[in-house]
Amino acid sequence: xxxxxxxxxxxxxxxxxxxxxxxxxxxxxxxxxxxxxxxxxxxxxxxxxxxxxxxxxxxxxxxxxxxxxxxxxxxxxxxxxxxxxxxxxxxxxxxxxxxxxxxxxxxxxxxxxxxxxxxxxxxxxxxxxxxxxxxxxxxxxxxxxxxxxxxxxxxxxxxxxxxxxxxxxxxxxxxxxxxxxxxxxxxxxxxxxxxxxxxxxxxxxxxxxxxxxxxxxxxxxxxxxxxxxxxxxxxxxxxxxxxxxxxxxxxxxxxxxxxxxxxxxxxxxxxxxxxxxxxxxxxxxxxxxxxxxxxxxxxxxxx
Amino acid sequence: xxxxxxxxxxxxxxxxxxxxxxxxxxxxxxxxxxxxxxxxxxxxxxxxxxxxxxxxxxxxxxxxxxxxxxxxxxxxxxxxxxxxxxxxxxxxxxxxxxxxxxxxxxxxxxxxxxxxxxxxxxxxxxxxxxxxxxxxxxxxxxxxxxxxxxxxxxx
Numbered sequence: 001x002x003x004x005x006x007x008x009x010x011x012x013x014x015x016x017x018x019x020x021x022x023x024x025x026x027x028x029x030x031x032x033x034x035x036x037x038x039x040x041x042x043x044x045x046x047x048x049x050x051x052x053x054x055x056x057x058x059x060x061x062x063x064x065x066x067x068x069x070x071x072x073x074x075x076x077x078x079x080x081x082x083x084x085x086x087x088x089x090x091x092x093x094x095x096x097x098x099x100x101x102x103x104x105x106x107x108x109x110x111x112x113x114x115x116x117x118x119x120x121x122x123x124x125x126x127x128x129x130x131x132x133x134x135x136x137x138x139x140x141x142x143x144x145x146x147x148x149x150x151x152x153x154x155x156x157x158x159x160x161x162x163x164x165x166x167x168x169x170x171x172x173x174x175x176x177x178x179x180x181x182x183x184x185x186x187x188x189x190x191x192x193x194x195x196x197x198x199x200x201x202x203x204x205x206x207x208x209x210x211x212x213x214x215x216x217x218x219x220x221x222x223x224x225x226x227x228x229x230x231x232x233x234x235x236x237x238x239x240x241x242x243x244x245x246x247x248x249x250x251x252x253x254x255x256x257x258x259x260x261x262x263x264x265x266x267x268x269x270x271x272x273x274x275x276x277x278x279x280x281x282x283x284x285x286x287x288x289x290x291x292x293x294x295x296x297x298x299x300x301x302x303x
Numbered sequence: 304x305x306x307x308x309x310x311x312x313x314x315x316x317x318x319x320x321x322x323x324x325x326x327x328x329x330x331x332x333x334x335x336x337x338x339x340x341x342x343x344x345x346x347x348x349x350x351x352x353x354x355x356x357x358x359x360x361x362x363x364x365x366x367x368x369x370x371x372x373x374x375x376x377x378x379x380x381x382x383x384x385x386x387x388x389x390x391x392x393x394x395x396x397x398x399x400x401x402x403x404x405x406x407x408x409x410x411x412x413x414x415x416x417x418x419x420x421x422x423x424x425x426x427x428x429x430x431x432x433x434x435x436x437x438x439x440x441x442x443x444x445x446x447x448x449x450x451x452x453x454x455x456x457x458x
Contacts, residue, residue, distance in 0.1 A: 038395040038397050039387065039393060039395060040396055040417045041387070043390070043393075046388065046428075047388065049426045050426050053429075054429040066421075157429060157430055
């Protein structure tokens with residue numbers, strides 16, 4: 001449960017994430033998953049709190065403090081505001097229709113937001129945090145237009161050498177192909193966040209989810225239809241290529257500029273670099289911030 | 304070997320945990336204990352290093368040390384926290400209690416110690432990641448060499 005609250009002492013407005021009481025040893029088995037069974041402080045919240053505590057950046061939500069009383073955990077964070085997904089949903093179709101003045105504003109907003117998304121991701125990667133759940137819902141918009149990254153439940157400190165990790169990360173629509181194709185325990189690292197950021201970018205511009213599959217195979221089909229079925233060379237990014245891949249149609253890559261109407265050439269180029277199949281070829285957050293798409297003054301005009 | 308370790312523990316029990324050497328020895332005993340009953344075959348060096356780091360930081364907090372008179376509680380809590388962060392082994396508190404029988408600790412005491420450790424460390428539990436290590440190296444490098452080193456780090 002997440003609720004908004006105000007400190008009686010400082011007057012500061014915060015959000016508090018309440019996690020239900022941990023069961024006793026003889027407690028209800030159904031509660032075990034949520035509360036971490038008989039492991040004391042639940043692992044997932046320990047990790048979330050620890051990761052948020054490790055971050056200190058204007059584009060990452062700040063964890064104020066954690067309380068733990070009689071088994072109930074409360075994570076107090078700064079209050080930010082609406083998330084990007086809800087904000088996009090609140091805009092009318094006119095904002096996403098080409099040649100309309102409002103669409104021009106959305107294109108500017110996309111650039112303005114995307115720069116902050118990449119700054120937040122770059123910071124996390126620079127301190128060794130793999131986010132694993134980058135999506136519009138996990139970016140909150142503050143009253144001054146600053147975007148703040150949240151949603152650290154699936155995040156973790158990255159490993160070197162890389163070790164197989166769980167496949168059950170990243171919301172399906174934003175999940176990188178190397179995770180989907182990587183078997184039960186795929187090996188993946190920071191580029192999975194860049195793929196998700198690319199999907200987020202496209203969604204900000206079009207108002208629609210870029211790849212919306214209803215299953216893992218459905219998701220792959222959506223990706224392949226737009227970006228083309230990967231060649232043999234590109235398949236080398238997979239940990240263990242499933243046999244059904246050979247049975248899929250050989251789609252040719254479609255034009256991203258057609259799909260993202262109105263987006264400038266630099267923007268399309270950046271997106272295409274974020275959505276490269278091979279993780280090693282995919283642009284890094286730091287290099288993306290140096291991309292021509294972000295050069296020059298791109299302050300947001302008012303509507 | 305297991306029984307010999309238990310004898311060691313009984314001796315340790317008599318000491319207070321204000322002595323860092325005792326604390327480090329305590330955590331070694333705990334790790335050995337866990338290993339001897341086969342619940343931590345995958346125990347890796349990162350867990351041990353983190354446990355030691357937490358223990359060292361906790362030992363500087365006099366109030367915390369004073370509040371846990373049983374010498375084994377803080378090491379166990381530090382180890383439990385490190386295990387969770389590294390996700391090496393999902394250890395259950397109820398499994399730890401019989402292993403620590405000579406110390407006569409119960410589950411609630413371990414839970415309390417765990418929270419006290421987390422609170423004392425203010426959730427600053429992050430391991431030294433490669434990225435962080437490289438940043439430190441870059442900071443220490445002479446100004447003239449930084450760009451070249453940064454290029455190497457990027458690769």
